[in-house]
Amino acid sequence: MDKPIGIIDSGYGGLTVATEMMRQLPKESIYYVGDSKRCPYGPRTVEEVRRFTWEMINHLLEYEVKMLVIACNTATAVVLQEAREKLAIPVVGVIQPGAISAMKVTNNQHIAVIGTSGTIKSNAYPYALEAISENVKVESLACPLFVPLVEQGIVAGEEAEGIVEESLAPIKDGQFDTLILGCTHYPLLKPLIEAYLPSHVNVISSGEETAREVSSVLFHQSLNRKAAEAPTHQFFTTGAAKPFEEFARKRLSLFPAKVESITFEHRLKIER
Amino acid sequence: MDKPIGIIDSGYGGLTVATEMMRQLPKESIYYVGDSKRCPYGPRTVEEVRRFTWEMINHLLEYEVKMLVIACNTATAVVLQEAREKLAIPVVGVIQPGAISAMKVTNNQHIAVIGTSGTIKSNAYPYALEAISENVKVESLACPLFVPLVEQGIVAGEEAEGIVEESLAPIKDGQFDTLILGCTHYPLLKPLIEAYLPSHVNVISSGEETAREVSSVLFHQSLNRKAAEAPTHQFFTTGAAKPFEEFARKRLSLFPAKVESITFEHRLKIER
Numbered sequence: 001m002d003k004p005i006g007i008i009d010s011g012y013g014g015l016t017v018a019t020e021m022m023r024q025l026p027k028e029s030i031y032y033v034g035d036s037k038r039c040p041y042g043p044r045t046v047e048e049v050r051r052f053t054w055e056m057i058n059h060l061l062e063y064e065v066k067m068l069v070i071a072c073n074t075a076t077a078v079v080l081q082e083a084r085e086k087l088a089i090p091v092v093g094v095i096q097p098g099a100i101s102a103m104k105v106t107n108n109q110h111i112a113v114i115g116t117s118g119t120i121k122s123n124a125y126p127y128a129l130e131a132i133s134e135n136v137k138v139e140s141l142a143c144p145l146f147v148p149l150v151e152q153g154i155v156a157g158e159e160a161e162g163i164v165e166e167s168l169a170p171i172k173d174g175q176f177d178t179l180i181l182g183c184t185h186y187p188l189l190k191p192l193i194e195a196y197l198p199s200h201v202n203v204i205s206s207g208e209e210t211a212r213e214v215s216s217v218l219f220h221q222s223l224n225r226k227a228a229e230a231p232t233h234q235f236f237t238t239g240a241a242k243p244f245e246e247f248a249r250k251r252l253s254l255f256p257a258k259v260e261s262i263t264f265e266h267r268l269k270i271e272r
Numbered sequence: 273m274d275k276p277i278g279i280i281d282s283g284y285g286g287l288t289v290a291t292e293m294m295r296q297l298p299k300e301s302i303y304y305v306g307d308s309k310r311c312p313y314g315p316r317t318v319e320e321v322r323r324f325t326w327e328m329i330n331h332l333l334e335y336e337v338k339m340l341v342i343a344c345n346t347a348t349a350v351v352l353q354e355a356r357e358k359l360a361i362p363v364v365g366v367i368q369p370g371a372i373s374a375m376k377v378t379n380n381q382h383i384a385v386i387g388t389s390g391t392i393k394s395n396a397y398p399y400a401l402e403a404i405s406e407n408v409k410v411e412s413l414a415c416p417l418f419v420p421l422v423e424q425g426i427v428a429g430e431e432a433e434g435i436v437e438e439s440l441a442p443i444k445d446g447q448f449d450t451l452i453l454g455c456t457h458y459p460l461l462k463p464l465i466e467a468y469l470p471s472h473v474n475v476i477s478s479g480e481e482t483a484r485e486v487s488s489v490l491f492h493q494s495l496n497r498k499a500a501e502a503p504t505h506q507f508f509t510t511g512a513a514k515p516f517e518e519f520a521r522k523r524l525s526l527f528p529a530k531v532e533s534i535t536f537e538h539r540l541k542i543e544r
Contacts, residue, residue: 024375026405090492100487103296104480131496132487133298208376215372215404216488220362224403 001223004029004232005214006065008056011039011151011239012247013185014071016207017094019252021069022233024211027224029231031063033262036239040147041074042116049078049118055264057083059236065089066223069214073115073183073206077122090217097209098180099128103136105202106178110137112171115182117142125182139174143167143186150185153247156192164192178202184210188251235259273495276301276504277486278337280328283311283423283511284519285457286343288479289366291524293341294505296483299496301503303335305534308511312419313346314388321390325351327536329359331508337361338495341486345387345455345478349394362489369481370452371400375408377474378450382409384443387454389414397454411446415439415458422457425519428464436464450474456482460523507531 033056053075068091070076076093083091102111113125120142129136187205218224237244241259248254305328325347340363342348348365355363374383385397392414401408459477490496509516513531520526
């Protein structure tokens with residue numbers, strides 16, 4: 001199956017998933033859509049998140065992607081189940097891989113989750129964890145300032161440190177031994193988060209775990225790319241192409257050859 | 273789906289997978305068959321491994337298992353593909369989860385694999401790793417003394433240390449940063465293996481990774497057990513029940529309530 005894998009995200013965050021997929025699955029082609037113009041999704045209504053997410057999915061379906069990765073926790077919480085039911089291709093979200101991995105590493109069955117207000121309100125992580133174990137204790141905390149911070153490219157320095165410390169203060173003395181970064185933007189703040197929390201806390205990054213999950217699904221469904229030629233990657237953003245490219249290069253050492261700025265509204269008009 | 277998950281192994285080794293499954297998936301019921309009487313499988317012919325493995329699978333199918341875990345690397349190398357084609361339930365082997373996980377943690381794309389002679393000769397790990405990445409470097413080493421050692425319950429002390437050191441000497445100075453324990457018996461020797469190798473080497477245990485993979489497959493196929501009652505576990509061995517029970521209790525802190533000694537020959541006679 002030489003078709004690309006599609007990734008969608010509210011903005012730059014899913015690039016942490018894309019980076020990990022390129023590292024763990026170097027033969028696969030990746031087509032990415034980031035909705036930077038309308039980011040963050042956290043404070044949006046469920047109906048908006050649903051509509052925006054389907055616009056991105058429909059864009060990627062035109063390229064015949066063989067699998068879809070919803071690399072945004074808010075969108076996963078709202079659309080995953082529906083997308084799995086409606087699409088003929090496998091759909092992987094970012095919530096389950098993080099939850100499964102947390103169950104693997106926790107020793108005291110006490111897990112903390114941080115995410116956007118939307119993800120935390122959806123209770124998607126407690127639900128996923130409790131579906132696996134009755135004895136797990138989950139505490140959740142919304143960190144609404146993290147996404148805007150990362151989208152501005154501020155991932156180190158005093159301002160970022162201050163916001164990380166202030167945001168995490170309510171759970172600092174918690175008894176959890178595992179923290180799930182329940183937002184794909186957060187891995188970019190991982191060094192600051194790890195520095196602030198006690199050193200015994202395992203920090204689970206959605207990006208790494210989702211890439212690992214994608215690898216499993218490719219194998220189980222015999223979808224691994226077998227072509228000898230190098231894979232091709234294509235990035236689309238609803239924002240401007242240049243800052244997207246700069247962000248990818250500077251923050252993630254990704255060198256996206258092609259970044260195309262797209263407008264769903266425009267596309268819809270043409271199609272009608 | 274309240275049916276049990278089936279696990280088969282050449283002997284005690286798969287108990288490391290069972291232990292991890294009970295920890296990571298505490299709601300699931302597990303039915304286990306260990307072929308201790310004919311262990312180890314490593315030096316057996318492919319035809320023998322094939323026949324013995326199908327005897328175990330057929331035993332578990334009578335209990336209507338909803339998923340099958342081939343928790344033996346030798347049996348996975350020989351039978352996984354065939355079992356996936358012939359059975360209507362999902363089949364998970366131990367090779368792919370270890371390979372996928374190694375790709376996740378390696379930084380230098382140089383991975384070592386140790387296993388039984390059968391597993392190493394099959395080249396199953398290099399094949400699985402190279403299917404994922406062209407640039408991965410794999411070195412393999414057979415450690416034929418490890419399984420008999422573990423089956424005798426010798427997992428610490430001078431004798432075990434000596435055998436671990438002697439067996440691993442050929443790869444001691446390798447440049448790999450990740451070692452796959454390509455045999456489910458080996459996690460019981462993990463402390464000795466880690467003590468002997470340089471501390472920067474990531475040691476990947478099939479048991480943990482396979483349990484994590486099972487968790488993913490349960491979710492993707494909507495097979496998670498939802499019953500409120502506690503799960504039931506049942507252990508079968510072709511050897512004697514007592515040493516099996518003792519091994520599980522002493523080495524893995526497992527307390528198998530029911531261990532039944534079974535004979536495939538006998539069963540076949542009755543069925544005919």
